[in-house]
Amino acid sequence: MAHHPILIGVAGGSGSGKTTVASALYKQFQHESITMIEQDSYYKDQSHMLPEERVHTNYDHPLAFDNDLLLHHLQELLAGRSIRKPVYDFKVNNRAKETVLVETKDVIILEGMMIFEDERIRDLMDIKVFVDTDADVRIVRRIQRDIEERGRTLQSVIDRYLNVVRVMHLQFIEPTKRYADIIVPEGGYNRVALDLLANKIDSILAEKREYQEQ
Numbered sequence: 001m002a003h004h005p006i007l008i009g010v011a012g013g014s015g016s017g018k019t020t021v022a023s024a025l026y027k028q029f030q031h032e033s034i035t036m037i038e039q040d041s042y043y044k045d046q047s048h049m050l051p052e053e054r055v056h057t058n059y060d061h062p063l064a065f066d067n068d069l070l071l072h073h074l075q076e077l078l079a080g081r082s083i084r085k086p087v088y089d090f091k092v093n094n095r096a097k098e099t100v101l102v103e104t105k106d107v108i109i110l111e112g113m114m115i116f117e118d119e120r121i122r123d124l125m126d127i128k129v130f131v132d133t134d135a136d137v138r139i140v141r142r143i144q145r146d147i148e149e150r151g152r153t154l155q156s157v158i159d160r161y162l163n164v165v166r167v168m169h170l171q172f173i174e175p176t177k178r179y180a181d182i183i184v185p186e187g188g189y190n191r192v193a194l195d196l197l198a199n200k201i202d203s204i205l206a207e208k209r210e211y212q213e214q
């Protein structure tokens, strides 16, 4: 393994294409040593709340995330140790009982809406990517995904978007674009951006290997 793993952050609004970009990078390096972490896995545990109370949580506010645990886990991975990543269940708005073993790798991709918002987490990243997609495209993608995969109704997705997601996006996500090294329009299928990123990752890996051999 390289001397220090590389941490790549992929941020952007809900439905922007973060997961698609992160997965494309993951695929490109699947023969290397690579792993992926999602900030969504670090939504706070809400077992102490009734299911009907959990519906009212603001999931688009930085405080919805257990960033202390995320920071600790990233530090562990970067130090060469494995972690047990929490599992989040969107259908019941709560952390699941099981955890998943994640071993450290040369390249760690962290994907999530607000990963640039916490300075402690931001400062660990070697490359910061912001996936920038227009709000109309993001809401259409989100409607489709939340109904198909997260068990939501059309009305609940629309209400939450207009009352919470949109407002929080402007307050907490859009301003973090300034921290990005690279802004990728439209995300997932932007081949040029993905190739540029892959080249950069390759060169950092080569640099680290050279340093390690000295």
Ligand SMILES: Nc1ncnc2c1ncn2[C@@H]1O[C@H](COP(=O)(O)OP(=O)(O)O)[C@@H](O)[C@H]1O
Binding pocket: 012, 013, 014, 015, 016, 017, 018, 019, 020, 021, 141, 145, 186, 187, 188, 189, 190
């Ligand atoms: N460039 C793109 N063109 C068309 N559809 C896309 C593109 N990027 C992502 N998608 C689709 O949009 C949806 C949301 O993308 P996803 O990567 O899950 O976004 P995020 O992780 O930012 O919420 C997915 O169904 C994905 O297949």
Ligand SMILES: Nc1ccn([C@@H]2O[C@H](COP(=O)(O)O)[C@@H](O)[C@H]2O)c(=O)n1
Binding pocket: 013, 014, 015, 040, 043, 059, 060, 089, 090, 092, 093, 094, 112, 113, 165
């Ligand atoms: N229990 C929850 C937790 C979060 N959300 C929404 O998920 C969005 C973030 O996920 P992306 O993959 O789209 O980045 C966020 O906007 C939350 O509103 C939820 O619906 N329920």
